[in-house]
Amino acid sequence: MKKISLFCLVAVLTGSLLLGAVYYGSIIEKVSLAVPVDAGDRSYLGIKQDTGQIGLADIDADIVIIEIFNMYCPHCQRHAPTANKLYQIIETDKRTQGRVKLIGIGVGNSPYEVKLFKKKYTVPFPLFDDPNSAVLNKLTGIKTPSFFGIRKKGKAAEAFFMEQGPHDDADAFLRKVIQQSGLSL
């Protein structure tokens, strides 16, 4: 009976984690972002025309890794060099370059605040602001930084990965995301 109880507890906890991921993932999948002003960012994302807004499925990649951050959050500030390293690893490996892309969304942050964060940490990948807290309000309760993995499903985006809290090893993190995506390199 003890074994059965333990099994049930594990099932409950696993279920809660999965459903939590799906809950937040279903929000992330529908996120609409302003087309970046910076031409380099547009080129990186494969956005050829300024359509005003883009969905995650419009980004030219097999996998998009999204960092949910907040410029004011000390954990996000401390994590910035690791996120930059993740970008460098992706871009220097020909198997991932162009297929895996990294973006950040500064939840509850104004354009000025996101720009300041980008400047202070020399962030090489596109960062988006969320001045009206549109994303933040929907993701209330989520810890920053948090990370999502998105892949294309037809013309839509599908969340397959979510992790809350910072990580130390960018290489291991990338391997984990790729493994969960099912992408063969």
Next chain:
Amino acid sequence: MIHRSVYTLMVLGLVVCAGLPVAAASDVLHEGVYQVGTLKPVDSTLRVKVGDRAPEFTLRAVSGGTISLKDYIGKKNIMISFVPAAWTPVCSDQWPGYNLAREEFEQSDTMVIGISVDNIPTLYAWTKTMGTLWFPVLSDFWPHGRTAEAYGVLRSDGTTERAIFIIDKQGIIRYIDVHDINSRPPLEGIITELEKMKR
């Protein structure tokens, strides 16, 4: 019978879990932060206005000793940032933002002074989670909230407003923002006001 129990528990688990994301929506943003819910936006009456001489104060600093407003008069512009309470939402990520914007404050020759009505040990533990703050954090704990009261930002529950006072080198108040306690004053608004001090 056992099979039925397992099935029942798993269904129950899924039902409970289905509600979890909603529960998670009210979860903590950072470890140790106490959720206060939505508060009355402003709960005090200002006792100073733009153009007034800023009330003098001498308060204990988290770094040790005391710091007075007069220590900076004639040397630096000052931005006083009153925050309601340690270990609460919004407050816990307001000063780390000022940490990141150090260069912007220094460009306008401004020193930030953080003030809260919490005692020194509480402020010490709390500010340690923010990394190394470049500006002093002062305790207005005892006599409780005397400085906040002098500025007119002490709330009826003994906490303070989330308020910004920008004071020029002559000690004159140049800008006041008694902000909605539930939200953070946008950084660009502060920097824009500081830019005016350069003129």
